[in-house]
Amino acid sequence: MSAITTMAELMGEVLRLRQLVQELEQQKKEGVAALLRMSLLCDKHDEQLAALTRVYANTVAMLERTNQDLESQRAATYQAVEREHAAKRQLADRTQERDDYQEVYEDKQRLVRELDVIWNGEAGAAKHASLYDLVAQIAKELPDIRQQLATARQEA
Numbered sequence: 404m405s406a407i408t409t410m411a412e413l414m415g416e417v418l419r420l421r422q423l424v425q426e427l428e429q430q431k432k433e434g435v436a437a438l439l440r441m442s443l444l445c446d447k448h449d450e451q452l453a454a455l456t457r458v459y460a461n462t463v464a465m466l467e468r469t470n471q472d473l474e475s476q477r478a479a480t481y482q483a484v485e486r487e488h489a490a491k492r493q494l495a496d497r498t499q500e501r502d503d504y505q506e507v508y509e510d511k512q513r514l515v516r517e518l519d520v521i522w523n524g525e526a527g528a529a530k531h532a533s534l535y536d537l538v539a540q541i542a543k544e545l546p547d548i549r550q551q552l553a554t555a556r557q558e559a
Contacts (some may be wrong), residue, residue: 519532
């Protein structure tokens with residue numbers, strides 16, 4: 404009986420080993436399936452990484468173009484501000500010139516009025532005498548005045 408027991412034990416051991424082999428084959432299939440799934444996931448991740456890399460590169464390029472545009476706009480704005488400052492300085496200069504001319508004109512008008520009052524008296528002076536009219540009047544009256552002076556010298 405000992406040989407039968409040994410044979411039965413061997414048969415039991417063989418069955419158990421076959422069962423283990425089947426389990427290992429099943430685990431192997433499951434492992435291969437898991438590896439395939441992981442490989443697919445890696446491929447998807449690689450594709451996503453490539454897409455993100457392209458998005459990043461496009462974003463960097465867009466930011467560089469935007470930066471160049473902003474730099475151009477800054478330069479143009481600076482030039483516009485400089486032109487505006489130059490125009491304001493020129494306006495201030497022209498305003499000062501105008502004010503100077505106005506002051507000279509008013510001073511000339513005052514002097515013409517004083518000369519008119521001296522020549523014609525306050526009552527005979529024009530309200531708004533012109534230098535042209537005053538010179539014409541003096542030129543017209545000057546020969547008579549010279550004659551009167553010459554006569555007065557001879558009498559004296």
